[in-house]
Amino acid sequence: MEIASMRLMDRMAVALVAAQCLAASFALAATPDCPSPSQTPWPTKDWEASTPEEQGMDSAALAQLVDRVGVYKQDSLLIIRHGKIVVDAYYAPYAPNIRHDLRSVTKSFTGTLTAIELREGLLDSVDHTIVDLFANKHISNLDDAKKAITVQNMLDMTSGIAWNEHLYSPDETVMQMYRSPDRTEFVLSQPMSDPPGARFNYDSGAPHVLSALITRKTGRDALDFARDELFKPLGISSVRWGDDDAQGVTDGESGLYLMPRDMAKLGYLYLHEGSWDGEQIIPAAWVDRVREGPVKATNGYHYANFWWSLPERDAFMAHGRHSQIILVLPKLDVVAVMTGALKDGYFPTTELIDWITVAIKSDAALAPDSAAQSQLAASIEKAATEQASPVRPAPELAKTISGKSYRLADNALHVKAFSLNLADPNPSWEYTIATQRLDRPTARFSGPIGLDGLYRKASSRAGIDAVKGSWLDDHTFQVDRRILGQGETQRWTLAFDGDKVDLNFESSDGVKAELHGEAEE
Template structure:
């Protein structure tokens, strides 16, 4: 029994026409079932495809670039995207013998649709429809890059790039499995990292969940309806038209100064100094109609966080722990809040890199997680296909508090100093990067994370070689393991000398005069080969060990994590302390000069302003 078809395999076409095949050429053929006797003991399939030698002249259709032949009542178009599996998927159409003419037109139209649409849709469709067998709820599976169709050598280059570009961590996962993971000393695995404006994308996701949960009626709801208790300043028709969607898309129209390049984020800084952040934002005058223009504004997601608190009856952090983080297996979370207890919407979330990757994997899977649809699919689709220009070039767009690189089919959660969650749907890939300014990286020189997005997106795309496994590459795998091991080691800086003053000041507490840092006391302790520092701020004590051998000592406590510090005597009276909170991007140097009972502290961050504090030793 034979069924007619159009053959998509051009190599066979060349065999009986003598012409060079073209990509879209098709050949009339039949799919014929073979007898059991012919199949038995053979590795061949139970059917075969035979090209038709036309009994009547074939007519070439210039528009379709295909052959047409009068076919009987059924026709099949073998799927051209089934690879070496042959024609196991058939697109079939059936018709009665009386409808031969209509059938031929239908086949031609179907052939054209197959030729034009499937090659474009295939990469995304393959990801969306593929069976997902890896959900990292209880932990991430690991794999070699080659097993997931990636090149270890390309990933080596990416890890090395991170050394001189201020990376704290790098993680790449494909097909739901980690293929590369690096931590740059002194940062380490299992430590939370400040994700800055990645917080915005989490707020956007929580708004989508509240919409799905029925807590929000629509993204077109007026913002001021949620704040009837506020007598809003500068109220006009434009402010009354402010909606949730205009906040999500950074098109609120509020008068705000927070440029993405160049000048400091003055409005953001003023908001942080205000006693009531929500009131500060709502009272801003309008500079444009909502939806009229893009203007980056960290106040927008903070208002959304306040709205989440109103409709859920709890903070965004509490809502996220229950509805978002718990299903994903995310447990180690910290989130700052404003003076009224509202979770900060524009920044302030702390996550481990592996948990950042879990969020990326949720977004990659269209908001689905292990059988649960956590986010509305249409919301994720709009996020992926953002169209709002950001004024940063033709390829960067914005939607729902996410960035999109349209030319590469990539969308991202983006935070200051390159805190990134990169989602590449067509490649079934998620990548995470965290960063911080450093006085000394693994090469012993300062570095700041300010690289262009293409510097990591390009290598990620270049590392993907196939949708299926590649042969293992032991040499490249060893090079990748070596690069990961190398960046986890510090470069030793100058060791500390000694000072006869060390024993005299050790353990003394110096009371400091009032200052902008609100630090009230400071002390150093030297004991044997070790040292430690201690300070008080806002009524709490912080500090940790100090490495005197040119390497950081990690431990102690700072406001947002563990301390990492090292120090050295610059001269007999001045001790220089280099300290940071792991994962908080706050590295600073404090030079303490002692003169009798007094101390002068000169404190500065890399590339930032310097402050001078002074005080006297307690009696």
């Protein structure tokens, strides 16, 4: 069922939920935002788990939420109340203990590192002008408006710099930034479209500039700085954060990989006003501004310090493409994390808030409910069990092409050759790409492929590959590939005609390509 259709069907249910949420919100309005520090569990080593009822939540309502998130084809759902996990669901083929790409949630980590710079006195003020901080850069289009841009303008995406970013097409500003020899200088050299502070305009160049500022002020890239000043105090050790640019600057807008439980630690830090087990990691005033969301953004959201917010719901969140979410609900003492591979749009955050809110019945423990807890356990188990997609019987062509190597003409994906072994008892795939590196001009990828409607998994250079294939007709074979923990999904459609093959590639990131090749002698 398509997402748009599903939303229409959900509206009546959501309306009922929203009505109950209002009552729940009023009932809990007098509840302190967080337990006292002496009662607070700190998950530096690991999170404690609890039944929902012990934390005043209804297991049956949470079971419905787990099922609903599964319809959106997400990867994980984690809900924490009063510092304890009440829902920890993973949707097959994704599984626990796999780092997930955060996409633009990375920006919220970059902002947090900027807050640490302030706390440590490395940055004197968010009112410091950016041009002054990068006086050694050759900045083009320099006028009075650009000279007035502050660090705070960058954090709020109100710099006024002209920026186009939506579909990640080659001509968009963000993609030009990635192709530039000096990304920081590229961002700062863009012309101005508005005076600083005049309006919100989503701009992934801003967090890259602030990542460059971290490197300038600390002498370390953002990842090294984060390891010591943020990840270590929070007990986060399994981290990946892309590659530095030519100037040694970590990608400030994307590229960070963490496990969902570690993502939740950032939300928990903000839930507790920047304090962690007696240590003030970031200033409380920084979190207050995030919660307030003074900048009006888009689609009814507010923005500040690289966080989105809904102040009227007392909710704020880090948000990334394909629905990577860290959601903080201070009055409800809740942190929720979602990771996913949603192709278009985002999981509706307001509905996520509604469903969490309606599951909260009390600030104190409820009576045990074994039936509801069994229902929740069944929903979590169902999520972790992969459902086979339909498959057609293999045509005779499967034997003909099996084991053959197909050489491809030059193409945008740099794929040089591929082969499918479909007649073997253990079906497999393999392809070779041109790396454009002198020391290793080609790279080979291979692994098992499921022909029964289920993914087969294997470790590869890219991570954990999950691949399945099916015949669309007697001459067309479709391959679905995921690299688990990446929001992107890939689909390869191969049309065979004698010794020739036409391939259509499409990814959930919007990348499309047509490739052509033929069987090698």
